[in-house]
Amino acid sequence: MRALRYPQFGRLEIGEADLLPLRPDEVRLRVAACGICGSELESFAMRSPRRPPPLVMGHEFCGTIAEVGGEVREWRTGVRVVSNSLVPCGRCVRCARGDTHLCADRQIFGMHRPGAFAEFVNVPARCLLPWPEHLPAAAAALAEPMANGLHVANLTRHLPVATALVIGAGPIGLFCQQALQVVRGARVIVADLSPERLAVARKLGAARIVNPREEDLVKIVAAETGGEGADLTVDAVGSALTKQTSLDALRAGGATVWIGLHGNTVTLDTYGITLPEKQVLGTYAAKLDELRLALELMASGKVDALSWVQSFPLSAGVEAFQRMLAAKGSDIKAVLCP
Numbered sequence: 001m002r003a004l005r006y007p008q009f010g011r012l013e014i015g016e017a018d019l020l021p022l023r024p025d026e027v028r029l030r031v032a033a034c035g036i037c038g039s040e041l042e043s044f045a046m047r048s049p050r051r052p053p054p055l056v057m058g059h060e061f062c063g064t065i066a067e068v069g070g071e072v073r074e075w076r077t078g079v080r081v082v083s084n085s086l087v088p089c090g091r092c093v094r095c096a097r098g099d100t101h102l103c104a105d106r107q108i109f110g111m112h113r114p115g116a117f118a119e120f121v122n123v124p125a126r127c128l129l130p131w132p133e134h135l136p137a138a139a140a141a142l143a144e145p146m147a148n149g150l151h152v153a154n155l156t157r158h159l160p161v162a163t164a165l166v167i168g169a170g171p172i173g174l175f176c177q178q179a180l181q182v183v184r185g186a187r188v189i190v191a192d193l194s195p196e197r198l199a200v201a202r203k204l205g206a207a208r209i210v211n212p213r214e215e216d217l218v219k220i221v222a223a224e225t226g227g228e229g230a231d232l233t234v235d236a237v238g239s240a241l242t243k244q245t246s247l248d249a250l251r252a253g254g255a256t257v258w259i260g261l262h263g264n265t266v267t268l269d270t271y272g273i274t275l276p277e278k279q280v281l282g283t284y285a286a287k288l289d290e291l292r293l294a295l296e297l298m299a300s301g302k303v304d305a306l307s308w309v310q311s312f313p314l315s316a317g318v319e320a321f322q323r324m325l326a327a328k329g330s331d332i333k334a335v336l337c338p
Contacts, residue, residue: 003118004317004336006055009047012318017056017118024071026122029063029081033141033311034116036060036334038170039261041325051111058115058336059085059108062131062140072125080131082295083116083123084288085109085144090126101151101285117317119338129292132299138335139298139305145171146294146303147286149179152257154290155281156232159255161186163207165221165230167246169197171333172259173236174204178303181205183293186232189224191217196330200308212245221249230254238262252276259283314338 003017022028037060043051051057062082065075075081088095088103095103109115114122131140149172161184166177169192180186181204189208190201198209208224210217221230229251235242238260246256247268256278273280286294297303312320312334320334 001119002314002338003056004058004314004321006044006051006053006057008053011053012044012321014315014317017114019120020114020122022067022069022122023124024069025126026069026124027065027072027075027081027128028067029061029083029116029121029123030066031061031063031116031119031121031338032080033063033137033335033337034058034061035141035145035171036321036324036336037145038172040110041321042261044321045325055110056114056118057110058117058121059110060141060144061109061116061121062137062143063116063121066120069125075125075128081128082131082140082143082291083109084127084129084291086285087113087124087127098287101287117314117336119314127288129288129295132295135295135299136306137337138309138311140295141335142171142175142305142309142333143291143294143298144286146175146179146298146305147290148172148259148283149175149177150183150290150293151286152176152234152259152283153179153183155257155283156255159232159279161231163187163189163221163225163230164232164234165189165191165246165249166201166234166236167191167217167242168236168260169194169201170236170327173234174201174308174332175303175305176234176236176259177201177206178204180232180234182297182302189221189230194327197332200332203307204304217245218248225251228252232257234259236260240266244268247272247278247280250278252278255279255281257281257283309333309335311335311337
């Protein structure tokens, strides 16, 4: 089958990949669409050992069932489905307590097992959800990153949120923005260095957009909140600077959620966390129920996963990858459609 292959560090190519045997608990999907995730861009650019080549990446995807394994009873060929990005073991203590996304033995598509930048991909049946009938493939494939935004909103249910700040108007930041607006009813301020990305955030309902190169973000958030700071901040970039800013712009008793993975090491003024009782939360992936809600919100039109996203044929996968790495202008999110 044809695939976007990652054969070695620093190289991508369109070529042939093996069609693996189907296990009894799996279905084989004919891939309809697969989003290019920022984590994949980062892994490729940084030659990350978390995704060592040779590999076929791709974990945000939907498709049509082409073949069903011998033990699968709940699905049949011809059905359109959306897949979770990871495969939990279903047996460990984390899975037992409901944290399947944190499973110690989880397998991530395009990392631990072949991904969906290809014509076909094998998926355990327990990872699948129905694909809503009138939802385009390019949107259905992005239910997984939207579910990440919903997971952020759900992690902070304990916190009243009138005003939130999202730092970074890339795909995850824009989905976090929409999740907070739709399920928490929050007024969301969005910060980014790109005018084009800020324009998208505004179109998606941001109450205020800020370019930190031109304005003092912390002062603006304070002015917008009566001097208090945001109830919730989300760092969807992940640099040392944005992590610190997410704390500086936060009110006493508020929470910041770190979802961006741009950098790892940071030096913090811990008194600035302890004395004002600020909470710092990490977040990772999403649960299957959040994926289901993401599909419902997109199908109902409450979440926009199309107007700011570009689709490319699989044959243009290398070009799409390079354009998203450059991140110029309106190049925010790409979806490959085999």
